[in-house]
Amino acid sequence: MNEALLEVRDLATHFFTRNGVIKPVDGVSFRVRRGEVLGLVGESGSGKSVTGFSLLGLIDPPGRIVSGSIRFEGRELVGMKPRELASIRGKRIAMVFQDPTMTLNPLLTVADQMRLALLAHERLSSRAIRDRSVEVLQIVGIPDAANRLGSYPHQFSGGMRQRVSLAIALLHRPPLIVADEPTTALDVSVQAQILSEVKQLVTNLGTSLIWISHDLATVSALADNIAVMYAGRIVESGPTRKVLANPLHPYTNGLLASLPARASRGLPLPFIPGTTPSLLDLPQGCRFAPRCRHADGICATMPELIPHGERAFRCHHPNLEPAA
Amino acid sequence: MTSRASILALRSFWDEFRENWIAVGALVVVLLIVLAALAAPLITPQDPYDLANLSLMDARRPPGYVGFGGYVHVLGTDAQGRDLYSAILYGLRISLQISLTAGVIALALGAVLGAGAAFVGGRVEAIIMRIVDLQLSFPAVLIALVLAATIGQGRTGLVFALVAAQYAYFARTAHGAASAERGKEYVEAALSIPLPSRTVVLRHILPNCMSPLIVVATIQIASAISLEATLSFLGLGLPPTEPSLGMLISEGFQYMLSGRYWISMYPGIALVILIVAVNLVGDQLRDQLNPRLKR
């Protein structure tokens, strides 16, 4: 029985601003097992990135984690002292950010950045640092790795830069990697390439991965399990194939239907009417109700997350009939 | 913008300004000083320019001394027997007069030059901005110093020196803002009506550059006050018969070593209060007008 590497329960992260309290994460629960890939899907404003940052405790004021639990390798991360948290970041959980142009220090060479990342957790000789750096660059498929160590981030193309980010994440062989929209800023062709490479990597190394994205298509190619987020909460989760074949939540349904790949030629592209609610001013009941075709009186109360076998849903009117 | 919209914008601007009580306090101080300076002839017992009023018997007296004219010298007297309180108020007046005049002229000159250059474009723009950049690589103090030394003492010379030292900052800022505006569509539209270029620049482009220009103006006015005082202190500013604050301080310097501190100290304090207050108001204006700090 594969026990959970990461177990998140009722996580809530709020931002206390002059204009009010913003709740990007408001009761999120999911679990990731060893070697598993979880796709966290949602539109911008759904709170998925903030969820990712919350896992590593990277929430800057005026935000903070207000409640909930994050259990990782048997330890509770919420409320952990900064020093302990720092010892986990990069070593046991590593993060790949969306835009490597903003995250990789433009003034330092790749070699320097890797050295800093390595020395944050281990004492190593220069030789060992160099060897490990070359090694990870090779793993992610950067040609002529040894020579490229001395290059600066701006000397790489977008796709290569992201590979470098991935390489840095792999330096300590962490059991869990959190990737926040890693391919969104890249060309479509490069996206596909990186996607397949990551898939291979994950299988070979046995690393668990949380892949955060708004793009259902990329996630479906990679993830074992999917969790769909809307307005700060998980509205549906389960094994990818099952969720995509037979979505239970109207939102998931809408997302799937609006994928260009699924569209029929000549017919207008379906879309979900309305917009995501402002995180300052959330409706009392089901947060999707204003946009939902099936909404009625009962939807004024908040639906709970109901387990359904391997799956879960948060809806008063789930689509429980199996697909035709 | 319609006048109603402008009134609303001004009001919300003021509301935000009000939140920073330090800035409001500083604004009050500035206004008080301006009032005092304007009313100087009315609220001072002595006209420091009128040599007939002065008696050397009164010279270098400490605060509280009752002098020749029969009134109390609240802050003491200076080396010529001038009542320090009166001299300070007149001095503040001069400081404000000169720095504001120089500031306004420098702003107008720089804005027209910079925005005009951005509008005209081509080689003219390149040449003008080259000269501006060149001047910016030299410190304003030095330029003012050299010009003041060459032209000699006197108000016009001083204002000229200050304007020459400061217009470049305005020109650079105006050029940057105008270049950004020039590319925008409303300019194309205005030009194609067709409105004469001069109108487009004056009535359309310039108003939109006002915001960064005001930011620069606040820095420059405080700087001008300081510069004028420095030049006067060195003896390069106004003649000794028109006691600017800098000059009072410089006169009093030699007496400080023998313990008669008030001749330099009080004018100095007045000067510092004025500059710090202007800077504090300027800081707040800057924060409010800076689009990058909007949350």
Added chain:
Amino acid sequence: MLLFVAQRVLQAIAVMLVVSLLVFVGVYAIGNPVDVMIGPDATQQMRDQLIERYGFDRPLYEQYFSFLWRLLHGDLGTSLVFNMPVLQLMSSRLPATLELTLAAVIGATVIGVPLGIYAGYRPESPLSRLIMSLSILGFSVPTFWIGLVLIFIFAVSLGWLPAGGRGDTVDIFGSQWSFLTLSGLQHLLLPALNLSLFKMALMIRLARAGTREAMLSDTVKYARGLGQSEWTVLRHHVFWLISIPLVTVFGLELGTTLAFAVVTETIFSWPGLGKLIIDSIFMLDRPVMIAYLVVVAFVFVTINLVIDIVYVALDPRLRKASS
């Protein structure tokens, strides 16, 4: 990179030529160069000799070239007051000014930058607020007045430090330096402090603003996400990220500091170039004034050149653009 340096050097030379032309036109074409070189009490015979020697009756362009020639050979004229070549006069005063300016600039940076980084790192702490308030005073209050206050407090009232003048000097390679003697340092402390305050205030404000921005940047978040300690973040990321704007302003304000040295030297009777120029202005020692203009222009052009090069050296992204 080399091409960039060569380009900038050529530009610098061009600027110097323009300045020399401006000075020439101002003095020789518009003004009367004879008055510049001799005092008003010279005889007609002396004037004629001068005109003959320097060719003031020659066409202007010839005069310009001989002027340039003289400049390049270090002939900056002869001081009317001191009766020695201006070049020699200025060189003898240079060490004093260098000492003062370097001490001020180094002090401003070494003290100001760490204070500013701290203020940016913990912006809400009472110490930070204190630092920021003091920094407003630092750049608002005119340098000359701070000097007066310093003298009043430390020299007149407390009597700890001297009120002016330079201390004992030591001869190094023919010039006189005072920072190696105790009395020299005592005399150097107040003026250097005075001169440094303006720049220090700027450095503090700049370092604080840059640090605040950097701390909220993705780069720092990412570094923290990798488990790097706060000290590593500050030292390797924040410090280098703010170095570029700091160097820019440092360079720009270097000129201002040199200019304000004039004021400080006057107040503290520090026998440097600044005091020389003020004295010369009042004593109408015109050759010195003109030479000063040319030398100052040269110094600033050089400073700007060096700053530009340092800029490119610091930011690897610029190297790509300039090559």
